[in-house]
Amino acid sequence: MTATLNPAPAPAAGSKPPKRKKPKQHQEVESGAGLFAPSMMTRVGLLAVGVLSVFPLYWMVVIASTTTSNASGFPPALLPGGNLGRNLEQALTDPNADLLLGLRNSIIITGTVTISVVLISTLGGFAFAKLKFKGSKVLMGTVLFTMMVPLQHLGLVPLYMVMIELGWLDTLQAAILPFLVNGFGIFMMRQYCIQSVPDEIIEAARIDGASTLGIWWRIVLPALRPGMVVLALLTFMLNWNEFLWPFMVLSGENPTVQLAIRQLSTATWSADLSMVFTGTLISIVPIAVLFVIFGRQIVGGIMEGSTKS
């Protein structure tokens, strides 16, 4: 009977009959849960969307690997040239913008922010998910509200004033501090914690005399690890691409990679297209590498984060 329901049984199916349903469902989700087969139109449309999504990125690589005179004509170059190495060398040593320093600064800023957000979010998320304390509902409501409201934007003026008063303009801490916490992170870790840490384990640990912090360290953190990876990836991407605040507090002397790209493109706007595109390519590489390695987790994180809100 099961054979007729499932015409292509998994190889291991015979050995564990009761567990059979689970992997099957899983498989279905992976290969599209939809009821309907896609029509030709759907396939063509999707392909077009895919091409449009990737083409600007591809074109960037093309221009970054060709000479400027090649890049500016029409029809534009559509195949990569052999100049990537020379362009890279030139872009990294371009006197108009310190790309190397920008990369270094971006790594420091984004790394610090990511570690802080993930750590603080696991603490808070655990508390909101599993601990009972007075005012927790109100506090969680506040977190949700801060998720929605662009506070960094509204607070731009006074934060900038404070940084001037402290004499912190052009220092990395000025770029780091306002981003150390993130309401979305708390929310996300709370959801993960509700899902992946059973109440019974926490109660059992309490009976064994574990402290709250001990529970966080020994039970919650290991259980949250997959979620933490996703949160770290999303935070890293978001902050790597942050522009407005670093633009306010950092100068061209001490830029992030994004600021360096802007400088490069402003200084050589009309002159050197392939130089600008090479710089842009360099700025994307770290995120692109993460995306290629962890794309599955990033897609999953975005999709899971949305259905629970």
Add this chain to the structure above:
Amino acid sequence: MSTTTTTESAKGSAAGPPQTKSGKSVPPDQRSWRLRLNRADIKGTPYALVAPYFLLFMVFGLFPMAYTMYASLHTWKIGVPGREFVGLQNYSFLLFEYERFGWSIVNTLGMFAMATVPQLICALMVANALNKRLKRQMFWRMLVLAPIVTSVVAVGVIFARIWGQEYGMINGFLELIGLDAVNWQAGRFSSWFAISSMVDWRWMGYNSLIFLAAMQTIPRQLYEAATVDGASQRQQFWSITIPQLKPVIIFTAFISSVGGMMLFVEPMMFDAGRLSGGSDGQFQTTSMVLVDILRTHGNYGVSAAAGWLLFLVIGLVAAVNFLIVNRISGSK
């Protein structure tokens, strides 16, 4: 057990000396200490766990917001000592005298509408396509999400070239099919169109994944029943999928309106990294005006007022959006 209660009541009734003595028998006392510690741990530690978030949030979120309010009511400039309370003068300056501000709101709203409406519609269509019985789901999902790896600055750089007047790809194509090249930057609508394309390109895939996630939670039985009743796929999309997605659509529209009203980098990079938004400010957004007042003119008071006005506009847009989406997706 009983010893612990005595020690506790002893503490509660301000401790006479004989009771303390009775509590001094070593093992119960230790136990009570542990119990008290335990209780403090259970009651207090949660606050300690959420404290880092709220402390940092107060310093870098709440305080600046309140301080912006204070600054917006004063004349206050960088390098000029002393400040003076002027009531709503900064606000009225922005609203009635500084024309760029009013236009910046028009520009921001225009670009927001131009970018968001087609973007969400396309995202719904793509999500619907991805929700079919496709092979290599993960490949397709990553493909539509790929633009998100690009930073906004990079998007600006690339698209400014694609829409460029002289060597731009779009104009080259227009000339190829016998049309005139367009100076996309010069006109209000044409520049909005080009800038909207940047926003759409970067965010469409992201939004379609969010829609897709929501679509997958819709019970299959609804579709199966509709199919039995003879409803076409299109009918099912409109009468099952869209109504079921309503909360997610509202959520996405909200997020898009907050993001869209703060548009900054795309229009800035479209004009070689300048804050003026084109020759006539035809694509200068409110965020650009705010930063311009702050950085170029060093005027805290006026830029703080601009910040609050922008915040109000965001609130209004979000509310209107909610009403519209609610009406459209709830009608069926």
